[in-house]
Amino acid sequence: MADGDRSCHDFRVSSEQQIDVFEYRDYRVFLQDTYEYRKKSEYGFSYRAFAKRAGLKGPNYLKLVTDGERNLTSEMAGRFAEALGLVGEAASYFCDLVLFNQASSASDRERSYRRLQGYRRYRAAFRLDAAHAAYHAEWYIPAIRELCACQGFVEDPKWIARALRPSITARQAAQALVVLEQLGLLVRDSVGHLVQHEPLVTTGDNQPLGHHIATFHRAMLARAGDALDTVAREEREVAALTLSLNGAQFLDFKQRLYELRQELLQAAAAGASPPDRVVQINFQMFPLSLVSEPSGHKGNQK
Numbered sequence: 001m002a003d004g005d006r007s008c009h010d011f012r013v014s015s016e017q018q019i020d021v022f023e024y025r026d027y028r029v030f031l032q033d034t035y036e037y038r039k040k041s042e043y044g045f046s047y048r049a050f051a052k053r054a055g056l057k058g059p060n061y062l063k064l065v066t067d068g069e070r071n072l073t074s075e076m077a078g079r080f081a082e083a084l085g086l087v088g089e090a091a092s093y094f095c096d097l098v099l100f101n102q103a104s105s106a107s108d109r110e111r112s113y114r115r116l117q118g119y120r121r122y123r124a125a126f127r128l129d130a131a132h133a134a135y136h137a138e139w140y141i142p143a144i145r146e147l148c149a150c151q152g153f154v155e156d157p158k159w160i161a162r163a164l165r166p167s168i169t170a171r172q173a174a175q176a177l178v179v180l181e182q183l184g185l186l187v188r189d190s191v192g193h194l195v196q197h198e199p200l201v202t203t204g205d206n207q208p209l210g211h212h213i214a215t216f217h218r219a220m221l222a223r224a225g226d227a228l229d230t231v232a233r234e235e236r237e238v239a240a241l242t243l244s245l246n247g248a249q250f251l252d253f254k255q256r257l258y259e260l261r262q263e264l265l266q267a268a269a270a271g272a273s274p275p276d277r278v279v280q281i282n283f284q285m286f287p288l289s290l291v292s293e294p295s296g297h298k299g300n301q302k
Helices: 027-040 047-054 059-065 073-081 088-102 106-117 120-125 129-137 140-147 155-163 170-182 210-230 249-267
Strands: 186-187 194-196
Touching: 027 073, 027 249, 047 059, 047 249, 073 155, 073 194, 088 106, 106 120, 106 129, 106 194, 106 210, 129 140, 129 170, 129 210, 129 249, 140 155, 140 170
Parallel strands: none
Antiparallel strands: 186 194
16 A cells, blocks of 8 residues: 555654754755655655644645745644644744744844744754854944954954944944854964954855845945945945846846956955955845836737
8 A cells, every 4th residue: 555545543753853843944944854754764654644644635735835835824833843743842943933934024034033042952053143143233243354354453342443434332343253253254373363264255145044144235235325424435436227127138137246246256355465444345236116018019909
């Protein structure tokens, strides 16, 4: 008899979870890994058996969720947790993880993330998350990392605080140095001086905690707005283009912006003389209209 035809009574949930939900920040990946593990290790486990245990009408609902074709409501998340044998904090964490992954706004995602951080086992599994969050939450932390590479840098929170524009407090500067060392972005050289571990740092295109990156971009956009009023024109370059593009041009422009970013990164790293200032370069391209459909002419025929 095929697995999909077995009675739901054959389905057994292991009393000891071999896959720890607290080690996941994507509930769909957790569901996929759990399914694959139990399919191999537990007699009678199948999509159909899981559906019966969770009280689902569709035998492939679990697969639709793991494939990203269905979302889970709060009520359904609880049923999934119960069907998987998650109890106590593990069940609560799974439900909060669903809310985090499916959040439709930055504020909802940040609120859900703070709930995840409330779980001790999550903090243990992702111990650097707090440092990553701090790095992207404050505009001056990446700036201090770059300032460290400038000639004349002084490892003194008061000096650092005064060197930034706008200035920050010495306490903020000191905490920033702690975060940068925790993340390994600044390290001690052979004589104990702080130096950059690597000259270039990139977040990549697929980050599990993208809301941190969004927070960083918002902070830097705010700094750009302030610069219009606080920085002399000869010390900044702010310009904009408003264009109409077709789909192919849109993709081409995105690629060109990416290539320009890489080119500037490499050029900065290959500078012939030591840097003496830190700058921020922002790239933005976003729609100001909906995508229009080709216009037809049938209605104009006479």
